[in-house]
Amino acid sequence: MKKFTNVADIGNLKEAVAEALEVKKNRFAWTELGRNKTLLMIFFNSSLRTRLSTQKAAMNLGMNVMVLDVNQGAWKLETERGVVMDGDKAEHLLEAIPVMGSYCDIIGVRSFAGLKNKAEDYEERVIEQFIRYSGRPVFSMEAATGHPLQSFADLITIEEHKTVARPKVVLTWAPHPKALPQAVPNSFAEWMNAADYELVVTHPKGYELDPRFVRPEQIEYDQRKAFEGADFIYAKNWSAFADENYGAVLSTDRDWTVDAEKMALTNNAYFMHCLPVRRNMIVTDDVIESERSLVIPEAANREISAQVVIKRLLENL
Numbered sequence: 001m002k003k004f005t006n007v008a009d010i011g012n013l014k015e016a017v018a019e020a021l022e023v024k025k026n027r028f029a030w031t032e033l034g035r036n037k038t039l040l041m042i043f044f045n046s047s048l049r050t051r052l053s054t055q056k057a058a059m060n061l062g063m064n065v066m067v068l069d070v071n072q073g074a075w076k077l078e079t080e081r082g083v084v085m086d087g088d089k090a091e092h093l094l095e096a097i098p099v100m101g102s103y104c105d106i107i108g109v110r111s112f113a114g115l116k117n118k119a120e121d122y123e124e125r126v127i128e129q130f131i132r133y134s135g136r137p138v139f140s141m142e143a144a145t146g147h148p149l150q151s152f153a154d155l156i157t158i159e160e161h162k163t164v165a166r167p168k169v170v171l172t173w174a175p176h177p178k179a180l181p182q183a184v185p186n187s188f189a190e191w192m193n194a195a196d197y198e199l200v201v202t203h204p205k206g207y208e209l210d211p212r213f214v215r216p217e218q219i220e221y222d223q224r225k226a227f228e229g230a231d232f233i234y235a236k237n238w239s240a241f242a243d244e245n246y247g248a249v250l251s252t253d254r255d256w257t258v259d260a261e262k263m264a265l266t267n268n269a270y271f272m273h274c275l276p277v278r279r280n281m282i283v284t285d286d287v288i289e290s291e292r293s294l295v296i297p298e299a300a301n302r303e304i305s306a307q308v309v310i311k312r313l314l315e316n317l
C-alpha cells in the first residue's frame with residue numbers, strides 16, 4: 001500500500017478484516033518492522049482517539065512517533081499558491097510539506113473540511129498536496145471528505161458482533177448544534193457498500209450526501225421506518241452537502257435523537273457512534289450506556305485499524 005485515503009486503497013476487505021483480527025490477537029508480533037522508522041502525525045484539527053490510537057499502533061510496530069499540532073506552536077501556514085504573503089501566515093505549505101517529509105518515513109494527516117468552499121474540500125486539496133510533495137506514504141487521519149481509519153474500525157467492530165452474513169446497517173443523521181463535515185458518513189457509507197451489507201441511510205430532507213457514496217435508493221426519510229429490523233444503528237451528524245447550502249445546519253430537531261423508543265423498533269440493534277458524541281442531542285444517556293452500545297469497543301478498534309494500515313505502509317517502504 002502506497003497511501004490510504006479511501007476504501008479502494010485497502011483492497012480486499014475480507015483479507016483486511018482477517019489481518020486486523022490477527023493483529024488484534026498479537027499486536028506486538030511486528031516490532032522489528034517499524035524499528036528505526038519514524039511516523040509523523042500532523043494535526044490541523046483537534047483529536048482524542050485518532051491521536052492516541054494511531055500513536056499506540058505505531059508504537060506496537062516498533063516505530064518512533066512525532067506529533068505536530070500545526071495550529072499550536074508551528075508557523076501559521078498558507079495553503080493557496082500565488083498569494084502575496086503579507087498577512088499573518090509566515091510559511092507556505094509548499095515548503096512545509098517537503099521539510100516535514102525529510103524528517104520521517106510515513107505521514108498521517110488530519111485536515112477537516114473547511115465547509116466554506118465545496119470544490120476545495122471535495123478536491124481534498126490539503127491531503128493531496130501532502131501526497132504529491134512529501135515524498136512519503138501518506139494516510140488520512142480524517143481529511144475533508146473521508147475518515148477511512150474510522151470506517152475500517154467500524155467494519156472490524158461489525159464483523160466481530162454480527163450474527164447474520166449480511167446485516168442491516170442503518171446510518172442515521174442526528175442533531176448537533178454546530179456544522180460538522182460529511183467525512184465520517186461519506187466513508188461509513190463507502191465502506192458498508194464495499195462490504196456489501198444492507199445499508200439504509202436516514203436523514204431529514206436536505207441532508208442528502210454525495211451520490212458517489214450514498215445511492216438515492218438507499219435513502220429512507222422516515223427514521224422510524226428505517227430503524228425497523230436494523231441490526232446496527234450508526235448515528236452521526238453532518239452538515240448539508242448540496243451546492244446551494246453547502247456546510248449549513250438545516251435542522252437541530254431533537255425528534256431525530258436516537259432514543260430507547262426508536263431502538264425498540266430494531267432487531268435488538270447495536271448502537272454505534274465514532275465519538276466524540278453530544279449526549280441527549282445525538283443519543284440519549286440510556287441508549288449510549290446500554291449493553292447494546294458498542295462505542296467503546298469501536299473506539300478501541302481504532303488502534304487495530306491504524307496498525308493494519310501503518311503495517312502495510314511499512315511493508316511497502
Ligand code: AN0
Nearest residue numbers: 180181183184274275276
Ligand atoms: C468531527 C466530525 O464530525 O468530522 C470528528 C469526528 C471523528 N466531529 C466533531 O468535530 C465533533
Ligand code: CP
Nearest residue numbers: 047048049050274275
Ligand atoms: N473518532 C475520532 O476520530 O475521534 P477523534 O476526533 O477524537 O480523533
